[in-house]
Amino acid sequence: MGRASPGYPVPVAPRSSLRPWALSLLSLGALVCGPVAAQGADLCAAASVLSPGTTAAAFDTNVCADTGAPATSTPLAIQPCSSIGADVWFQWTATRTGDARFAVCGANFDTKLGLWRGTQCGSLAPLACNDDACGLQSIIVYPVTLGQTYFVQLGFFTAQYPAGTNVWGAGTLTITELAPVPNDTCSSPTVIPAGTNAIPFDTVGATVSSFNGGGCPPPGGPDVFFEWTAPAAGDYAFRTCGSSGDTAIAVHRGVGCGAICEGTNDDACGLQSILQVLGVQAGDTFLVQVAGYAANDRPSGTLSIVPFTPPACAVSDDMYEDNDVCGQAIALGDGTYPGLICREGDNDFFSVVVAPGEDLVVAAYFIDSIADLDLYLWDASAGPAGCGSVIRGVGPNNGSLSAAVSFTNNEVVTYRNTSTSPETILIEVDYFSAGIQTCNTYDLTIVGNAALPIGAPFCSPLNNSSGGPSILWVTQPPLVGDVSLNMNVAPLPMNSTGFLLMSRAATPGMPINAGNLCLDVTMLLRFQQAPVNSGPAGYVGFPFPWQIAPAPIMAGETWHFQFWHRDTAGGAAVANFSRGLSLTFQ
Numbered sequence: 001m002g003r004a005s006p007g008y009p010v011p012v013a014p015r016s017s018l019r020p021w022a023l024s025l026l027s028l029g030a031l032v033c034g035p036v037a038a039q040g041a042d043l044c045a046a047a048s049v050l051s052p053g054t055t056a057a058a059f060d061t062n063v064c065a066d067t068g069a070p071a072t073s074t075p076l077a078i079q080p081c082s083s084i085g086a087d088v089w090f091q092w093t094a095t096r097t098g099d100a101r102f103a104v105c106g107a108n109f110d111t112k113l114g115l116w117r118g119t120q121c122g123s124l125a126p127l128a129c130n131d132d133a134c135g136l137q138s139i140i141v142y143p144v145t146l147g148q149t150y151f152v153q154l155g156f157f158t159a160q161y162p163a164g165t166n167v168w169g170a171g172t173l174t175i176t177e178l179a180p181v182p183n184d185t186c187s188s189p190t191v192i193p194a195g196t197n198a199i200p201f202d203t204v205g206a207t208v209s210s211f212n213g214g215g216c217p218p219p220g221g222p223d224v225f226f227e228w229t230a231p232a233a234g235d236y237a238f239r240t241c242g243s244s245g246d247t248a249i250a251v252h253r254g255v256g257c258g259a260i261c262e263g264t265n266d267d268a269c270g271l272q273s274i275l276q277v278l279g280v281q282a283g284d285t286f287l288v289q290v291a292g293y294a295a296n297d298r299p300s301g302t303l304s305i306v307p308f309t310p311p312a313c314a315v316s317d318d319m320y321e322d323n324d325v326c327g328q329a330i331a332l333g334d335g336t337y338p339g340l341i342c343r344e345g346d347n348d349f350f351s352v353v354v355a356p357g358e359d360l361v362v363a364a365y366f367i368d369s370i371a372d373l374d375l376y377l378w379d380a381s382a383g384p385a386g387c388g389s390v391i392r393g394v395g396p397n398n399g400s401l402s403a404a405v406s407f408t409n410n411e412v413v414t415y416r417n418t419s420t421s422p423e424t425i426l427i428e429v430d431y432f433s434a435g436i437q438t439c440n441t442y443d444l445t446i447v448g449n450a451a452l453p454i455g456a457p458f459c460s461p462l463n464n465s466s467g468g469p470s471i472l473w474v475t476q477p478p479l480v481g482d483v484s485l486n487m488n489v490a491p492l493p494m495n496s497t498g499f500l501l502m503s504r505a506a507t508p509g510m511p512i513n514a515g516n517l518c519l520d521v522t523m524l525l526r527f528q529q530a531p532v533n534s535g536p537a538g539y540v541g542f543p544f545p546w547q548i549a550p551a552p553i554m555a556g557e558t559w560h561f562q563f564w565h566r567d568t569a570g571g572a573a574v575a576n577f578s579r580g581l582s583l584t585f586q
Contacts, residue, residue: 039058040088041088041089042067042088044089044151046089047090048065049090052092052093053094054175054176054177055092056174058171059088059154059172060169061168061170062168062170071087071155073086083159083573084153084154086155086159090151090154091149091150091151091152092150093147094150096146096177097143097145098143098180098205098207099143102115102140102141102142102152102175103133104171104172104174105134105137105138107137108170109156109167109169111136111137111138111156112130112138113152113154114152115127115151117149117150124151131157131573132497138154141178141298155167158574160572178205180206181204181205181206183225184206184207184225185211186209186211189256189287190224190227191227192226197305197306198302199302199303201224201243201302202300203300204222204298205222206224208221208291211223211225213261214260219293220293221291221295221298223289223290224290225287226288226290227255228286229285229286230280230285231282233280234280235278235309236308237274237305237308238273238275238276239273239304239305240269241268241270241273242301243299245292245297245301246271246297247271247290247297248266248291249275249288250275251286251288251289253284253285254286259286259287267408268367268369268370270535271293276308288303288305313437313439316341317341318339318341320348320350323349324347325384325390326380326426332351334454334475336475337444337445339441340441341440342371342440342442344431344439347388347428347429347431348428348429349429350427350444350446353422354425355422356419357417358417358457359414359448359457359469359471360414360415360417360425361447361491362375362414362444363411363412364411364412364442364444365409365410367409368407368408371432371433372440373411373429374432375403375405375427376388376413376428377400377415377427378401379401380424386399389428394432405432408537410539412490412537414468414490427444429444447473454474454475454477455478455584457471458560459506459509459577460516460579461576461577462514464491464514464565465568466493466494470563470578471491471578472489472563473581474583478583478586479585479586480586481546483543487541487542487543487561488539489540490534490538490539490540492539492540493568494534494536494538495533495534495535495536496534496567497534497565498563498565499531499563499564500562501524501526501562502549503520504523504559505519505523506518506580506582512575512577515576519580525551526550527548527550528550529548540563556584557584558585559582561580561581561582564577565577
């Protein structure tokens, strides 16, 4: 699995006033809905039976079909995923074999869906679960079998909520049996026309072929096939970057099912894929296999095939050489340092000073498929013998203050100075292993140096399940209307969704769920952005959403911000908040 790239665009949504929303935040976003004629039973044993095949049914968890009363929560022990609250049940039978799509997009509350197989409630087999797929609502796409009976469970996103929380809502459950795709097998690829370097793909409705091109590990998810002929000699990159969902790609030299595998890739640009094929000759034909990473992944997007140029690190150096050992660390302040280079046998070291009680966040952004880089923080007072992965070894237990050592794009580390004196911390960017190169370029971001920070932090955030508190930061002065201003948050739980809050006043903080809200709730505003996801990186970075700011922001004004995010505690879904950040706009 890979991690999501920072800096992705935030969809524009209508402006919305905030004050009423503050109340729904305090109840974790539940919405009240009135009685309507609805389907959906509170008990699995009384599940509403839907028409077979493609169908749709209204539901209202506040008025169950079998009881006429609000839904209650099915006991946690038999959930197919983490708990679903105030749930209702439907029974449905497939009329064809293939993918079916179960969706509640447009419902007026925060939903979760569960899918089960079987005919008796006491012996159902859990199949799939989804929380947020279309905003805060849910979608499951799953391969079904002709004549098989399935049970659909839908309700509030968690069964662990404070007494008095309104967790009910209404919407429509839509079940669609999806048509087969024409390029589902290696014998029926879609031919990419000459002169075309990008073509759409969609694995929804596809099956898992397990085709391996004579020896490569086959992708684990549904796959589709394309045939491409090289227009000229050179090196080429096959990419699914920017697509939705978790992709895998395999490229095979030759035609149809007799093509021989050249290579595979899972995560090179977030959860999407890049595979470079070198030494291609004009007229060479390739079978390109685009797939989901796992059986339940059904990505869609664009396959692009473009000439590949080796990275700059193969032929140049950066401005900070030589900083290859602890004793040669270069002192840096807060900010982003783009285009740095790390090579095999040539790690990079930098130093910062962290004030007492302050948090340090360091992020390195790179493409893992080129070469894998890791991040470490070291205590400078330990001297050369206590510093550096070459001396102390690699991995999270090598004595470093903090480490990020995943096999994914990007790494983020955090550290809090709990002492009463400033601490000098050494940052190490470690070359761990080669991808397609024995070097890589990266952008380094530092937040928390004792040098003058951008903005004023406030609030004492509580640790989330990543092990530390989440920190909100920017790396450039906030200018009104500046589209290059990015909001960043780390560390977050993996694959956690969240959104930005703002207020004209900050407060000492009040405990809400698993975190501290330090914004004045009487003036609390939420940006109506689609929830952003931290991915496996445990990090989000997004452009400041000027278009959907819930109030005008003028030069000279100070606004206070926090990031609300999902988390889990003891297996239950909870919510938490980042450290606050006050920004005076220019």
